[in-house]
Amino acid sequence: MELTVFQIAEGVSRAARAMAGLEQELNAADAKLGDGDTGSMLARVIGAMAASEPQAAGSVSDVFGRLARAGMSATGSSLGTLFASSLLGLSKQTREWERVDWEDLSSLLAAARDGMMARGNAKLGDKTVLDALDAVAAAVAGEVDAEGAARAAREAVDRVILEFRGRPCRMGRAKFFAEKSVGLDDPGMLAFVALTKAVAELPQNAT
């Protein structure tokens, strides 16, 4: 099944709506380990993405490009920059593609993950947004439609946040106080988890 501009734009607007409820929670999670701005930053970034008229894009590559540029204008924070620059990578990667299918999602997310690792020098296992992204990339492999991908992604993020909670942060502002981060959720990972759930909505009445 084709992954459409409309679906991506819908996902962005769901994420933007979800940020209203997440902003202060993510700020608070970042306040414990970093500088307390993850939520307000993401609210601004995703708001700017939603305002970039993704639904008017002519292709998936174009929609990724719009989102990337909107995000890059809106912030210079670690997480926002990683998000936006990996979207730019996806836009370049899909430039010549005639269509993008749900089956491609896993490899696109993996490419985003690799781009973020190259830009930010973090490794898998460092307890960052990367670990959540990696888990979702793996989980959606083989899924061929929105519903299957959503279900797999939701399960993956539920798992990964629990898996990492007891481990130390090795990147970002918390890296020097790794012991303090044990038991706390990494704000970037938490953000990715919550946004995945907002975007990967299941059809009504599904579980």
Added chain:
Amino acid sequence: MELTVFQIAEGVSRAARAMAGLEQELNAADAKLGDGDTGSMLARVIGAMAASEPQAAGSVSDVFGRLARAGMSATGSSLGTLFASSLLGLSKQTREWERVDWEDLSSLLAAARDGMMARGNAKLGDKTVLDALDAVAAAVAGEVDAEGAARAAREAVDRVILEFRGRPCRMGRAKFFAEKSVGLDDPGMLAFVALTKAVAELPQNAT
């Protein structure tokens, strides 16, 4: 009966002891209308007076002089300066006296009051320390010993604080917000009242 150096020195040490319990209360009263320092200032000033060895003075004039100089070194606040400079006035006034009697107390206090009025430009009725001092000066007129003076002074300060509570401050930091001071005790007056009670101790079992 003679008013002795010993009695004055005793009064100072009683006042100094009392300040421990009064300091924060007087600060709080001043915080409502002024800058919140009346208590800490008086604690320091009376502490310095007690440390000036008043008991070693050769005469009443000398003891007043010691107290005045100690007070003047310890502060430049309105109230402290008025106290100290009026003590200097009393020291000058009694310089040639062979003895000072309790009967002289009323006129000495009146002289102190007048000196303070000249220095500070306040008037009676402005709801300052002056009104309390004036009340005590009047009350001790005709008293011939420590006990009589103490009893009269205590009654006078109890009366004057109630009398002025409902009236507005017309001098000091509170003068521009006279309405706000209605219902509040003037910190200088409150200090004088509390110190008078500490100094004018009644003999054990007296009421």
Added chain:
Amino acid sequence: MKKLINDPAHYVDEALDGLTLAFPSLARDGAAGRVIRRAEGVTSGKVGIASGGGFGHLPLFTGYVGRGLIDTCSIGNVFEGPNIDSCVDAIRLADGGRGVLRLYGNYGGDRMNFDMAGEVLEDEGIRCTTVLGTDDIASGGPDEIGRRRGVAGLIYAYKAAGASADRGADLEEVTRVAAKAVAATRTIGVGLAPCRLPSAAKPSFELAEDEIEMGIGIHGEPGIWRDRLRPADAIADEMVDRLLADLPAHAGSEVSVLVNGLGATPLEELFILYRRVRKRLDDARLNVFQPLVGNYVTSMEMQGASVSLFHLDEELKTLLCAPAECPFWRVS
């Protein structure tokens, strides 16, 4: 309310030690060490300017000792006037043979002590005059300007009088200039949160979590109203409105403006305030000359700000531009 201090009894002296260690142009002097003077000593043949006041307002008062500003400063305890001996010392140390202007804020204790110091010095033949800062428009109506408190605007009087003295003017002239500068200055403050005296158990006043006080004094003296916090622009508007409703006689079309932090207010907020103040002054066709934004006159960790207007004519403008240098203000 936490403080980074040692024994409150040594607060003033330790801070003065640090101040003079950090700024070698300032020296401690006076019998009790409660005078700050220019390290290079008195300029003979120049009218001296002695100021003074309670502690807790840095950079005021001591920080403005320097060339083209004040010569000496007596320092009291926190929020207490300087004692008489320090005032005597400050006047003596400022005297370069042509008399001394006593220039300080209008507070009872400060006045009594500077007055008594003058009486002590009468025999020594040091001529003294007095000008009091009375710029706080929240502390009295326009009909009783002489009774108003002196707050942040005092630094404009320092600047003008200091420049006049530096040019060689005589005592009468320096005094005239200082009085003229005071008369041309208007200030209003707003408080968001109190400070606490080092020796006090409680803050100097209390404000609810969403409350501010318009017209507050630099020692926390009561202001004009207490009400809910509002946007910075609305606060700036009211402050400017009140300042412009209280114009000195002969106010012209040019002002210097000081947006001053009371101690704990971040610079970011002062600039947000200044932006609006500036717009309002532009709208009122007042030309803004040499604005100042920063912490110039504080109340320890009090949160809030004040806005001062210094109404200029050619003479005051020239004096404002004259070279001056102290650790916290430099004009060249």
Added chain:
Amino acid sequence: MKKLINDPAHYVDEALDGLTLAFPSLARDGAAGRVIRRAEGVTSGKVGIASGGGFGHLPLFTGYVGRGLIDTCSIGNVFEGPNIDSCVDAIRLADGGRGVLRLYGNYGGDRMNFDMAGEVLEDEGIRCTTVLGTDDIASGGPDEIGRRRGVAGLIYAYKAAGASADRGADLEEVTRVAAKAVAATRTIGVGLAPCRLPSAAKPSFELAEDEIEMGIGIHGEPGIWRDRLRPADAIADEMVDRLLADLPAHAGSEVSVLVNGLGATPLEELFILYRRVRKRLDDARLNVFQPLVGNYVTSMEMQGASVSLFHLDEELKTLLCAPAECPFWRVS
């Protein structure tokens, strides 16, 4: 925690407007207005120095744009790095034809954006080098200095590199000097009370009424320990002990010291702290040269202070003395 602000979404831009209105030597530029540059424009033939960082640290970063210091500065939102476009603009606007040193604090977002800006500019032929401030000894051991956060000590790198560029040095030399200055600087901070981001509902961290945090970062990042408040002298002692236990290689017998307020700490307390720091440095036979005491690098209304040592040799000392002028620091 009250703030004198308008809409949090306009916080940065309103404050920048106020800043440039107050200081005509600074101009806003860049496509989004998020670059501050010297109003007189670029000095052709001089190596440019571009800095940048999140907002909320005034006078850092923008306040240090000036002669003998930095040329341009890109500004992000509060505690967020500057975005890539602003970094591109800042580098372009700093270029006087001899290349640009990117000199900023070691934070992830800032690095990514300055790096990407460099990639964007590769085609334009602007030569760029990078030096990162890494002075915070609480953020990593001596074996991983390159990973440490950059805090208040960055201004010493500004000063040294700015002086070198002003003398006409080439990009390699200015870069060498900046790296040498960073390597010679050590800072440690202590927090007493947090700040709050304008858009956040809660403060950036929480401390109990009697608690302090040693080693805190300028964004409230966790420090070394939290414990009861203690006397200023004890705090100063620990800070100096930690700084002296972390000497750079070749540290000599002379230092400049910066006792820096984090925003809400009164000057009085900074001088009390400085007094003790100075005594401890004297005891350690370290000669203190050109000390700085004041609010140089803040975190909005955070309460606390930091102490930085800049270990000098003849070269760095000469650069520190070279003339420089910006609204918040002047050497002449």
